[in-house]
Amino acid sequence: MTTTQIVLAARPKGTPTMDIFRFENVELPEINEGEVLLKGLYYSVDPYMRGRMNDVKSYAACFQIDAPIAGGVVARVTESKSENFKTGDVVLGMLPWRQQIIVSEKNIQKIDTTIAPASYYLGILGMPGLTAYFGLMHIAKPKAGETVVVSGAAGAVGVVVGQIAKIQGCRVIGIAGSDEKINLLKDEFGFDEAINYKTTPNIKNAIAALCPNGVDIYFDNVGGEISDAVIANINFHARIPLCGQISTYNTTETPMGPRIQTMLLTRSVLMQGFIVSNYQSLFPEGIQHLAQWVKEGKLKYTETIVHGFDQLPNALLGLFKGENTGKMIVEAE
Numbered sequence: 001m002t003t004t005q006i007v008l009a010a011r012p013k014g015t016p017t018m019d020i021f022r023f024e025n026v027e028l029p030e031i032n033e034g035e036v037l038l039k040g041l042y043y044s045v046d047p048y049m050r051g052r053m054n055d056v057k058s059y060a061a062c063f064q065i066d067a068p069i070a071g072g073v074v075a076r077v078t079e080s081k082s083e084n085f086k087t088g089d090v091v092l093g094m095l096p097w098r099q100q101i102i103v104s105e106k107n108i109q110k111i112d113t114t115i116a117p118a119s120y121y122l123g124i125l126g127m128p129g130l131t132a133y134f135g136l137m138h139i140a141k142p143k144a145g146e147t148v149v150v151s152g153a154a155g156a157v158g159v160v161v162g163q164i165a166k167i168q169g170c171r172v173i174g175i176a177g178s179d180e181k182i183n184l185l186k187d188e189f190g191f192d193e194a195i196n197y198k199t200t201p202n203i204k205n206a207i208a209a210l211c212p213n214g215v216d217i218y219f220d221n222v223g224g225e226i227s228d229a230v231i232a233n234i235n236f237h238a239r240i241p242l243c244g245q246i247s248t249y250n251t252t253e254t255p256m257g258p259r260i261q262t263m264l265l266t267r268s269v270l271m272q273g274f275i276v277s278n279y280q281s282l283f284p285e286g287i288q289h290l291a292q293w294v295k296e297g298k299l300k301y302t303e304t305i306v307h308g309f310d311q312l313p314n315a316l317l318g319l320f321k322g323e324n325t326g327k328m329i330v331e332a333e
Helices: 048-052 118-122 127-140 158-167 179-187 203-210 224-231 261-266 276-295 309-319
Strands: 002-008 021-027 035-044 070-080 090-096 100-104 147-151 171-176 193-196 215-219 234-242 270-273 303-307 327-331
Touching (some): 002 309, 035 090, 070 100, 070 118, 090 100, 090 118, 118 327, 127 158, 127 215, 147 158, 158 171, 171 179, 179 193, 193 203, 203 224
Parallel strands (some): 234 270, 303 327
Antiparallel strands (some): 002 021, 035 070, 035 100, 035 327
């Protein structure tokens, strides 16, 4: 069987462009015992993939030149030589960008599409949802009445963070990059206020005006000048889950900014970087809470779905232009 895959053709310098991707046709072998043949249904694109394109040591292995890019994929079993999976099962795994994929049964898990749509397992019931849950509940530990600021608030993680904070009784302010996203955060996801960083001349002052009692929790998805502005308004004993720094992912030089250590020290602030796999042993807890809140209607979600396997590179690059609201997903057909 011949299938199409997308490989990393070259390492990007600065912002990635289409010429770092290459489409190839490859011949798949026969499947062996303990393996299944999958047809990709939904493919996740995520900001962390940019870091894996660099040849540097990090928490995840870098993508190899001339090898398929890999990420979260929801797929359907079309042939099985596994006792644990049958034809028609819908599964989730960290899989290569191929239309058809042969994989060991050890590298996939069955998902329950009666709880939520299959694509949700790449979003609110997958890595982004779990990232929001553990970053907020285990690091920030919100208390009712506290003020929470979320940057990248209209992204896959941010929309979940804000809603969980509201469930915990907090006041929530989101930061995003368009009036459409600002309205969505307030009208659809229940944020108390939101700031369009692209049209706000002084973000520090805007946060001060919306947070007259200061900021108790800052969920940092973006870094850069936005984070500088939020941290300038931080309270004593505040907590900062450090989730992402998308503003710096494509920079070729280390940007300079305020030295925040004095602020953290003198206000007894906790800032903790984390990746979701730190909490792997607790994933069942997180999924249980997220699924329950979705079922109860307390947790809403939105997806930006791009159609066509061949659109995967465009979708990934679109993340860095803010083209997504909620989780960016590519549907294979």
